[in-house]
Amino acid sequence: MPQATGQFLGLAPCHPLVARLFGEPPVGQAHSVIGRIRWQADCDLVLVAGWRPTCLEPLEAALLARGVNACRNAVEADRGRGTAEGAGGLDLINSVVSPVIRVDERLAIVNLNEPARRELAHGGVLCEQAGRLASATCHAMEELRAAVRRSVRETGTEGRRSSIIPLTGDAGLPRFAIVAPSPSHGEDPTAVVVLPEVDEEEGARRLSALYNLTRAEEGVVRLILVGAAPVGIAAELGLTEATVRTYIKRIMLKLGINRRSEFFLLYILTMSPFRFPAGPPQARSA
Numbered sequence: 001m002p003q004a005t006g007q008f009l010g011l012a013p014c015h016p017l018v019a020r021l022f023g024e025p026p027v028g029q030a031h032s033v034i035g036r037i038r039w040q041a042d043c044d045l046v047l048v049a050g051w052r053p054t055c056l057e058p059l060e061a062a063l064l065a066r067g068v069n070a071c072r073n074a075v076e077a078d079r080g081r082g083t084a085e086g087a088g089g090l091d092l093i094n095s096v097v098s099p100v101i102r103v104d105e106r107l108a109i110v111n112l113n114e115p116a117r118r119e120l121a122h123g124g125v126l127c128e129q130a131g132r133l134a135s136a137t138c139h140a141m142e143e144l145r146a147a148v149r150r151s152v153r154e155t156g157t158e159g160r161r162s163s164i165i166p167l168t169g170d171a172g173l174p175r176f177a178i179v180a181p182s183p184s185h186g187e188d189p190t191a192v193v194v195l196p197e198v199d200e201e202e203g204a205r206r207l208s209a210l211y212n213l214t215r216a217e218e219g220v221v222r223l224i225l226v227g228a229a230p231v232g233i234a235a236e237l238g239l240t241e242a243t244v245r246t247y248i249k250r251i252m253l254k255l256g257i258n259r260r261s262e263f264f265l266l267y268i269l270t271m272s273p274f275r276f277p278a279g280p281p282q283a284r285s286a
Helices: 018-023 058-078 087-093 114-122 137-155 199-213 215-224 230-236 239-256 261-269
Strands: 008-012 031-040 042-054 099-102 109-112 126-130 132-135 163-165 175-182 190-194
Touching: 008 058, 018 031, 018 042, 031 058, 058 199, 099 114, 109 137, 109 163, 114 163, 132 137, 137 163, 137 175, 137 190, 137 215, 163 261, 175 261, 199 215, 199 239, 199 261, 215 230, 230 239, 239 261
Parallel strands: none
Antiparallel strands: 008 031, 031 042, 099 109, 099 190, 126 132, 163 175, 175 190
16 A cells, blocks of 8 residues: 555555456456545545556656546536536546547537647647537548547447547647547536647656666657657757667667657657646746
């Protein structure tokens, strides 16, 4: 059990407590997680999850704590507000840094947070047309519609499904949308569409910590996350283009990916979308 609230810890492989809760682990997934957060003044909430193929890393634990605390704060903020339609969902998506749009199966916009309002007003990779969410490209539009339909309709053994779909981006930067089931709050099922925004400094540090990259490799990843080509990375770091390409191949091997666009996908999969309760621990550089 974590000694302090707001902590998440990795448990020993095949921990007996988790085995009693979830049964025997699948082959190759023997690790699990336990966490503790303050729920009320006289009550802590303990969360146990299994199974994982690897032990929980300290950086993952910090990101997990941020997400759980954001959910808890949204639930607390919704206490005593009555049953106004969509209130809980709106509170939760307002805790997310990236643009978040809640839509029904026909892509009609139910609600959205302030970053999403700015995104749609700017006319970026997604836009609003007659109250519905739309994309500038037909292919992305079909992918978006299908992903929302899966999240809203399908209820298999793993529940309603989430998807990550590629969208076109500006200046050679890939953009992705995360489409996930939204809490229903008693109304018809809806989905949320999240557009993660890339912070190259934070992303490079996070991938470096998770995959044990060298400082030089972290610098290459940082420039990849701003869309720099090998020739531009070489000029920025004072290396030859051939050396940069060697670095990129070695980094991809460490990360287990095959394409440059997958750097952005890994960035999304390892990020915590929620705001820090009292602001980020350090100011971003200009």
